[in-house]
Amino acid sequence: MSTIAIDAPGAAGAARIGALLRSLPVGVRIAGAIVALYLLAAVLPGLLQPHDPFATDLDAALQGPSVAHPFGTDQSGRDVLSRVIEGTRQSLAIGVGATALSFVFALALGIAAGLGGKLVDGAINRFLEVLFAFPILFVALLFVAVFGQSVTTQIIAVAIGTAPGYARIIRGQFLTVKGSAYVEAARAVGHSYGKIVRQHVFPNAMRPLVVMFTLGVGQAIVWASGLAFLGLGVAPPSPEWGALLDAGRAYVTSAWWLELTPGLAIVVFALSVTIVGRHVQERLEGKVKVQPL
Numbered sequence: 001m002s003t004i005a006i007d008a009p010g011a012a013g014a015a016r017i018g019a020l021l022r023s024l025p026v027g028v029r030i031a032g033a034i035v036a037l038y039l040l041a042a043v044l045p046g047l048l049q050p051h052d053p054f055a056t057d058l059d060a061a062l063q064g065p066s067v068a069h070p071f072g073t074d075q076s077g078r079d080v081l082s083r084v085i086e087g088t089r090q091s092l093a094i095g096v097g098a099t100a101l102s103f104v105f106a107l108a109l110g111i112a113a114g115l116g117g118k119l120v121d122g123a124i125n126r127f128l129e130v131l132f133a134f135p136i137l138f139v140a141l142l143f144v145a146v147f148g149q150s151v152t153t154q155i156i157a158v159a160i161g162t163a164p165g166y167a168r169i170i171r172g173q174f175l176t177v178k179g180s181a182y183v184e185a186a187r188a189v190g191h192s193y194g195k196i197v198r199q200h201v202f203p204n205a206m207r208p209l210v211v212m213f214t215l216g217v218g219q220a221i222v223w224a225s226g227l228a229f230l231g232l233g234v235a236p237p238s239p240e241w242g243a244l245l246d247a248g249r250a251y252v253t254s255a256w257w258l259e260l261t262p263g264l265a266i267v268v269f270a271l272s273v274t275i276v277g278r279h280v281q282e283r284l285e286g287k288v289k290v291q292p293l
Contacts, residue, residue: 024279031275038269041088051079053086053239062255072257074247076237080261087239087262094154094240095221099213101159102220106166107209113167114174114205115197121171128164136161136223140232149235154242157232158223162216169212170205177205214277218270225266241266 024032041048050070057077065072071081113124140157147153177183178201186196221241227233228242229249236247241262248258 028275028279031272034268034272035276038088038092038272041085042092043089045085045088049079049082049085051082053078053082055079062251064255065257071261072255074255074258075251080244080257083239083244084241084261084265087241087244088265090151090234090238090240091221091225091242091266092217094151094158094224095217097151097155098158098162098220098224099216101155102163102166102216103209103213105159105163106170109163109167110170111174113171114178115201124167124171128167131160131164134161137227137230137232140227144232149233151234151240154224154227154233157227158220161223162220166212166216170209173205173208174201177201180204208281211277211281214280215274218273218277221266222270225262 045053055078057073060069060073060077061075063069063073063077069079069081071079071084074080074083109124109128113121116124136157139161140154143153143157183196183200186200191199224233225242225245228240229245231246233242233246234240236243244262245259248255248262251258
């Protein structure tokens with residue numbers, strides 16, 4: 001009696017995903033796994049926390065790394081590792097929110113400059129030069145003075161500080177695509193301006209921006225953490241990474257782990273998301289040949 005093998009509905013898809021993962025360089029796999037771990041910490045922090053991040057124990061204050069507290073305790077006896085994990089959600093929200101807001105602003109200016117003609121391009125370029133004249137630290141000071149310390153203030157300050165650079169990149173991308181050979185060919189065969197922009201300019205100019213957004217999230221987290229370290233971010237006792245750095249400044253010589261742990265979390269995430277973003281960029285640009293190991 002013959003048997004009929006029935007393929008599970010998801011078996012083919014799982015096999016394709018497995019083959020794709022095996023084809024990635026080892027460094028990219030590790031970086032992707034780290035980013036996934038951060039996302040898990042942001043969504044379900046309780047799965048990774050060894051202790052309650054808000055439980056205080058003054059008898060255990062400023063204890064160094066140990067088996068019970070792998071990354072030590074803070075001045076209130078709270079487990080530092082648990083607090084860093086708890087702050088992942090807020091820190092990633094600041095990074096994604098600031099980058100998204102920055103891109104909305106940058107897209108409006110960059111697209112208008114790239115497609116609006118010489119007069120519009122010149123006016124927007126002058127406006128961007130004015131924005132470049134204001135350091136992000138000055139913008140943060142202004143917003144903190146007016147609106148106070150909060151996540152929203154941090155997001156807006158970082159977004160305004162980083163938007164001009166993105167706007168310049170987007171403008172250049174649209175100008176490059178507008179002057180490409182395939183756009184000239186579309187004009188030569190009589191395609192309307194609207195059709196050329198919709199079918200050729202936008203798809204080709206916007207594709208690299210997906211990667212730029214990925215890289216921008218890591219950069220925004222670094223900027224936001226730096227502002228918080230200077231006392232311009234979310235106020236303690238928030239477990240946001242920058243706030244943890246700010247809270248640990250007074251103990252940097254006696255309790256080094258208070259600065260090392262959140263600082264390490266920031267560096268590892270920014271590095272990992274940059275590695276993944278660079279690999280995606282190379283794939284989109286056709287620089288990487290995927291070969292199974």
